[in-house]
Amino acid sequence: GEDVEQSLFLSVREGDSSVINCTYTDSSSTYLYWYKQEPGAGLQLLTYIFSNMDMKQDQRLTVLLNKKDKHLSLRIADTQTGDSAIYFCAARGYNNNDMRFGAGTRLTVKP
Amino acid sequence: NAGVTQTPKFRILKIGQSMTLQCTQDMNHNYMYWYRQDPGMGLKLIYYSVGAGITDKGEVPNGYNVSRSTTEDFPLRLELAAPSQTSVYFCASSPGLAGPYEQYFGPGTRLTVT
Numbered sequence: 001g002e003d004v005e006q007s008l009f010l011s012v013r014e015g016d017s018s019v020i021n022c023t024y025t026d027s028s029s030t031y032l033y034w035y036k037q038e039p040g041a042g043l044q045l046l047t048y049i050f051s052n053m054d055m056k057q058d059q060r061l062t063v064l065l066n067k068k069d070k071h072l073s074l075r076i077a078d079t080q081t082g083d084s085a086i087y088f089c090a091a092r093g094y095n096n097n098d099m100r101f102g103a104g105t106r107l108t109v110k111p
Numbered sequence: 112n113a114g115v116t117q118t119p120k121f122r123i124l125k126i127g128q129s130m131t132l133q134c135t136q137d138m139n140h141n142y143m144y145w146y147r148q149d150p151g152m153g154l155k156l157i158y159y160s161v162g163a164g165i166t167d168k169g170e171v172p173n174g175y176n177v178s179r180s181t182t183e184d185f186p187l188r189l190e191l192a193a194p195s196q197t198s199v200y201f202c203a204s205s206p207g208l209a210g211p212y213e214q215y216f217g218p219g220t221r222l223t224v225t
Binding site: 003004008031033035040041042043044045048050088090094095097098099100101102103104 | 115144146148151152153154156159167169201203208209210211213214215216217218219
């Protein structure tokens with residue numbers, strides 16, 4: 001299987017919370033990232049977490065890391081239609097040349 | 112700053128043709144990367160560069176070549192295009208190689224080889 005796996009689709013109603021899940025295989029992963037891609041644009045970093053943390057909150061975004069299970073999640077509170085995009089999970093060790101990406105989760109927010 | 116720019120946005124190639132995908136960054140980043148993304152798959156690293164004149168292979172380098180003559184530019188060359196190279200190609204740059212430095216991505220080039 002892939003080094004980083006995530007479900008491909010998620011659909012939520014505007015105002016609900018969205019939770020996007022990701023699992024990774026490399027236990028030596030040091031940094032874990034969430035990137036957002038809007039149509040026609042490149043990937044943009046949303047947030048990242050160090051492997052020695054278990055939670056990080058940034059406004060409407062909450063990242064949870066379960067290092068034992070190698071599971072990462074991104075929760076978006078009060079999801080808006082502008083949050084519709086593809087969300088990529090990525091994991092890497094200390095060096096930037098070994099970044100592993102998931103296939104991306106397409107989030108659709110319905111009014 | 113324009114960030115990372117890529118040209119062209121779309122291209123259709125015939126089998127056996129060659130082309131160069133252009134990538135330029137204006138952030139003075141030393142580190143640059145080329146990825147490809149196939150449908151339903153994560154991004155795979157093709158080549159990367161840690162500075163002008165220095166390049167190295169990533170996970171999937173076969174069928175591609177790169178050069179880095181300046182800090183700003185990192186073109187990706189496809190020789191003898193094959194249908195297996197149909198993909199979306201992303202260029203990225205980073206201010207650091209080690210540590211939490213993020214990668215900044217271009218908008219991608221969608222390539223179809225028929």
